[in-house]
Amino acid sequence: MNKLPDIKTNFPEWYQEVIYQAKLADHAPVRGCIVIRPYGNAIWENIKKVLDDRIKETGHENAIFPLFIPQSFLSKEAEHVEGFAPELAVVTHAGGKELEEPLVVRPTSETMIHHMFAQWIVSWRDLPLKINQWANVVRWEKRPRAFLRTTEFFWQEGHTAHATKQEAQEETLMMLDEYVKLAQNYLAIPVIKGRKTKHEQFPGAEATYTFEAFLMDGKALQMGTSHLLSQSFAHAFEMKFQDQEGNLSYPYLTSWGTTTRLVGALVGSHGDDRGLILPPKIAPIQLVIVPIIKKDTRDVVLNYVQTLAAELKKSGISVRVDADESQTPGAKFYEWELKGVPLRFEIGARDIASNVVVAVSRLGKEKETVSTENLTSWVHTKLDTIQEELFQIAQQRYAQMWHKTERLADFALKLESDNGIYQVGWCQDHDCEKQLKQYAASIRCMIESKDLGTCFGCGKTSLGDVIVGRSY
């Protein structure tokens, strides 16, 4: 195992290295793709479980639509096909023959799902229709980066149809809020939510909402989006329903998705020079127990830690005992810190005799001696504390890099040197937005605040604040 690159001075290298060293993922022999290894997949499964429960509790049902989309489907919505055409992977041959119509490997499923919706929606009684799909999608990626941008990635895509625009708007914002709760309460990542500019919205949408994280290098990451598609796709796919008055109407549509990129957001939000730091609510292993084994007390210690682990597991804590006798305790500490396990116990014969365990939080270095009386409830409380601390540390980081500022000239150089979060006013003219390009920056989203009076670009009256930053 090599030392990790310095996280402060070389974050991009640190990011890649920690992913491979902690065995979250490996390079795949296909351009732009990764192999998600068991430890990385366990994080993704935990995220999926939390989100899937919420998707179901908010009244959606899961379904599965085909991987392949006839090329003609994508062309039905003009903006949509233009937006995705350069990223498509195309199947031209199958079953030993050239296909009459090529099939596109889905980059997203609006066109396929709307084709089906058009058949399922007949009357107002069929609305709202609220469907979600967990799937793999493919977008040919020029500059791949593990979890953040990969040619194949994994996501959920929700697709809903409603009788009124207001209902569709409420759905769009409700799911955005579910995403924000997932990010903040489970991933311990503070996010900035808002609306994308016209120029940045989803091809074919009326409005796109986003939630954005700022990673440890001060660059923004779009963690997911929720779109008010309104009626454009309904028109394109001739999706009509008979309303309560007997008239034919087009439903209002939404779609929303988040991806394996969330694993990348976790990695880039919480680590340090020792490796990952995983929030307890998502960590595949919440507590690792390292028995301190000496020859004469070996069996006593091993039995003790197994019994203790079983007891803690029963209360719902995810525990791993690392009893590998070919490794030193020091090597184990190193490995489990690299892997970001939030809490560690070190237990030797003397601790057992004194009814204590030695506990080390992944956030600190100091060892704590803890009585085994009420140990289960101590662990639960400690994990909650670590979860909370992680979120606070990230919030403090945001506070330090968050600048309210007036004109582009005032912050352009700082943006170039330090990245960071720049809250500015905007006149909503694309010409001003475009100026950010030369600094490799963009408007991440339009937020609800209106603290700044003038546009960062032209100096005219601002119509509302926006967040500017560089991004992944």
Place this chain on the structure above:
Amino acid sequence: MNKLPDIKTNFPEWYQEVIYQAKLADHAPVRGCIVIRPYGNAIWENIKKVLDDRIKETGHENAIFPLFIPQSFLSKEAEHVEGFAPELAVVTHAGGKELEEPLVVRPTSETMIHHMFAQWIVSWRDLPLKINQWANVVRWEKRPRAFLRTTEFFWQEGHTAHATKQEAQEETLMMLDEYVKLAQNYLAIPVIKGRKTKHEQFPGAEATYTFEAFLMDGKALQMGTSHLLSQSFAHAFEMKFQDQEGNLSYPYLTSWGTTTRLVGALVGSHGDDRGLILPPKIAPIQLVIVPIIKKDTRDVVLNYVQTLAAELKKSGISVRVDADESQTPGAKFYEWELKGVPLRFEIGARDIASNVVVAVSRLGKEKETVSTENLTSWVHTKLDTIQEELFQIAQQRYAQMWHKTERLADFALKLESDNGIYQVGWCQDHDCEKQLKQYAASIRCMIESKDLGTCFGCGKTSLGDVIVGRSY
């Protein structure tokens, strides 16, 4: 809703119709594919949950490998590429360009996973390596049939590597037994397990084991397979490890998989003229409550059924209240019977006054009046009984169509007219196996029994019994 085709005289039509009418799936606008609708997907999610838990409890970890496989990978194992070549879908263009090397959409992932295994396995300490993947795969299907044969289907594929052949053999048979338990204890489908003949085994495997169901029309369905791959793939991918003596060895490999075909097996194993019958342990809705609503007691009845449903849900029963007032109770009975819900309550004001509910099992027609005292435990017991009854009914069906017989001439005509399970002896010569082709039949598997003395084909001494049947 149209009447279902007669299940006895027209099973293939019944099978298709019940799937579409019960909304398990819908036709997709891509050849050979289906859309799995929420009700069908809920069944699949329940099956996945049971199997995923067992896969993890038996020491495997989930990972995710790429959808695309470089064409050259498939060619590394000669039998493997020959077996799959006619079924491949091929991506030739991506990102707006023709690819230098075409990418195959995985028909199975041995080649990709073994490529990675070759990098992960260095020493005996890395073994056994036990990985599973839940994924979509594509095999171009000439005669698709919903759930049973679709171009894209969904499965898990387990892949393991072991230091010794014996360990690999044990793994292969252990996972076969896990599949059998899933089929029998959860899907209520009796299965016949055994080894495939050389001619029918997986391309590249040393031995393939199968578990087969016989659907209501007497045709066999291969529900899944477990392969002892042994060392052929390890050689092809130069997968070597240093053993405890310091010598370089090739590991012994296994792979095993089962698919969304299990949903088709459920449909084809338990239905009747009214529709599906789902085993309680897999049913998305175990109990449907139909309130019998009269104007003056409407609120009392609706409140009562909601409270009762909440109470039953708390004890882990999956309950649906169908309070749709635009439908008659009769229409609801029809719909939920079509969808195979195992148990129904009908509750009106008079029942509430008498502290009873009217219960109807999906397996019978008689109504049962049940006291509300200890109703929760009554429901649990009743669901267990229905689960058990379903399995017994299927077992009786097998007993009726199971024939032990001597020579092909004795059963060929009966096989042609009735399908069925034919247990016969076999000399293990492929010439005898080939004779079954003219009756559109095959050896489904070699079983452990040795009840028959002579080969069904040539009349020479049998080396062991086999099951012969027609199949999907």
